[in-house]
Amino acid sequence: MTTATGPSALHTVNLVKIYQTGGLPVHAVRGIDLLVEPGEFVAIMGPSGSGKSTLVHMLGGLDTRTSGEIWVDGKRADTLNESAWAILRRQKIGFVFQFFNLVDNMTVADNVELPALLGGAPAKHARERRQYLLGELGLTDKADAAPAQLSGGEQQRVALARALANQPQVLLADEPTGNLDSRNTRDVLRLIGEVHRQGQTIVMVTHDARVAGLADRVVTLLDGQIVDDGLMAPVRRRPKSGAGDVVELHG
Amino acid sequence: MRLHLLALLAKEPAHGYELKQALEQIFGNAYPSPNIGQIYVTLGRLEKDGLIRSVDVEQSNRPNKKVYYCTAEGREALDEWADSPTEGPRVRDEFFMKLVLAPLTGIADRTVLINRQRRHYLAIMRDLVELAQQTDQDNRPAQLLIEGAMLHLQADLDWLERCQEDLA
Ligand SMILES: Nc1ncnc2c1ncn2[C@@H]1O[C@H](COP(=O)(O)OP(=O)(O)O)[C@@H](O)[C@H]1O
Numbered sequence: 253m254t255t256a257t258g259p260s261a262l263h264t265v266n267l268v269k270i271y272q273t274g275g276l277p278v279h280a281v282r283g284i285d286l287l288v289e290p291g292e293f294v295a296i297m298g299p300s301g302s303g304k305s306t307l308v309h310m311l312g313g314l315d316t317r318t319s320g321e322i323w324v325d326g327k328r329a330d331t332l333n334e335s336a337w338a339i340l341r342r343q344k345i346g347f348v349f350q351f352f353n354l355v356d357n358m359t360v361a362d363n364v365e366l367p368a369l370l371g372g373a374p375a376k377h378a379r380e381r382r383q384y385l386l387g388e389l390g391l392t393d394k395a396d397a398a399p400a401q402l403s404g405g406e407q408q409r410v411a412l413a414r415a416l417a418n419q420p421q422v423l424l425a426d427e428p429t430g431n432l433d434s435r436n437t438r439d440v441l442r443l444i445g446e447v448h449r450q451g452q453t454i455v456m457v458t459h460d461a462r463v464a465g466l467a468d469r470v471v472t473l474l475d476g477q478i479v480d481d482g483l484m485a486p487v488r489r490r491p492k493s494g495a496g497d498v499v500e501l502h503g
Numbered sequence: 504m505r506l507h508l509l510a511l512l513a514k515e516p517a518h519g520y521e522l523k524q525a526l527e528q529i530f531g532n533a534y535p536s537p538n539i540g541q542i543y544v545t546l547g548r549l550e551k552d553g554l555i556r557s558v559d560v561e562q563s564n565r566p567n568k569k570v571y572y573c574t575a576e577g578r579e580a581l582d583e584w585a586d587s588p589t590e591g592p593r594v595r596d597e598f599f600m601k602l603v604l605a606p607l608t609g610i611a612d613r614t615v616l617i618n619r620q621r622r623h624y625l626a627i628m629r630d631l632v633e634l635a636q637q638t639d640q641d642n643r644p645a646q647l648l649i650e651g652a653m654l655h656l657q658a659d660l661d662w663l664e665r666c667q668e669d670l671a
């Protein structure tokens with residue numbers, strides 16, 4: 253799928269996923285048409301069980317589709333085999349899982365650098381990128397730790413740094429702030445906002461309204477279908493102000 | 504209460520006591536049931552504003568009763584009510600009234616109402632995130648106030664999701 257300006261970052265056509273495990277089939281995703289343009293930040297919301305994880309896993313080739321099409325950067329992807337998907341991911345997709353998936357016998361620094369090195373980046377670049385990302389996420393002093401020594405929130409931030417290490421064309425993330433306290437979420441919000449301003453395409457499942465509020469567009473799922481797909485109003489530029497406005501907002 | 508009564512009247516003409524009963528029936532104990540005097544005062548104002556009219560209906564062995572119905576102007580007021588996001592300190596309550604009552608009259612669809620409200624909440628959240636970034640990190644009272652507003656808003660959104668699961 254291409255537009256006048258070039259291929260869409262992601263495109264699905266009538267995407268369906270039916271899990272068939274033992275008893276009754278589960279219709280997790282029921283005919284999703286989604287078009288994501290380069291540079292767009294799309295937040296995916298919806299109740300638990302509505303198919304959000306299944307959708308982004310399919311977009312990243314981590315789960316096979318039952319029917320329908322997936323296009324990544326203008327190329328058909330749903331027909332790829334596992335190893336071809338692995339190559340596509342390495343070249344174009346960063347993925348943050350709901351449950352981190354860090355490599356346990358490598359340091360935090362190596363976990364973050366690995367995707368960039370696999371993607372062919374010079375070691376110096378990979379190191380600089382890692383230092384920048386860990387710095388932004390308040391993890392500089394954890395670089396030499398093993399993932400198992402970190403808290404859940406720290407591991408989650410490392411997973412985000414790793415996904416962004418290779419400056420992927422598309423960042424796919426499944427609830428990347430689920431384990432974070434307010435302060436850590438603020439660091440993550442700032443980094444996400446920054447990479448988005450630099451042109452990073454993002455598709456992010458989230459329950460967190462602070463994260464969704466940063467998105468250009470919010471897609472809401474219910475029972476495996478899109479029930480709302482809307483652009484967010486552009487951020488209003490407001491004069492520097494105090495918390496008085498907040499009081500007003502809530503009466 | 505004006506628009507709640509108006510919504511009920513747009514569904515079907517009724518007299519004051521029927522409106523009270525309808526509110527009690529729809530919301531059960533969750534609705535602080537208005538006294539009948541308040542209802543008649545509100546109906547009087549709605550009539551004066553041209554949003555409703557009344558006719559006297561004869562009853563066999565009792566005094567006439569006044570039955571109210573919604574005018575075209577009243578419909579317009581309802582449309583505007585249903586179409587605008589809900590503001591104010593009791594956001595949830597007011598939105599919930601709209602969510603339950605507006606679809607009864609056929610003037611609004613629950614999914615549309617919920618979707619619009621979600622976008623509205625997210626837009627407020629976006630403003631709050633920006634406000635937090637613009638506010639001095641060391642101003643703890645200000646930051647906490649903003650964080651409190653964010654948490655309220657998050658709760659509103661989570662609850663909206665529950666409404667969508669159960670009602671829409
Ligand atoms: N591996 C699986 N096998 C069977 N059913 C699954 C599997 N993964 C998810 N499901 C089901 O698919 C539906 C959607 O799940 P999921 O995509 O995880 O939703 P969400 O991320 O929105 O909470 C749910 O009903 C869930 O139980």
Ligand SMILES: [Mg+2]
Nearest residue numbers: 304305306350
């Ligand atoms: Mg999930």
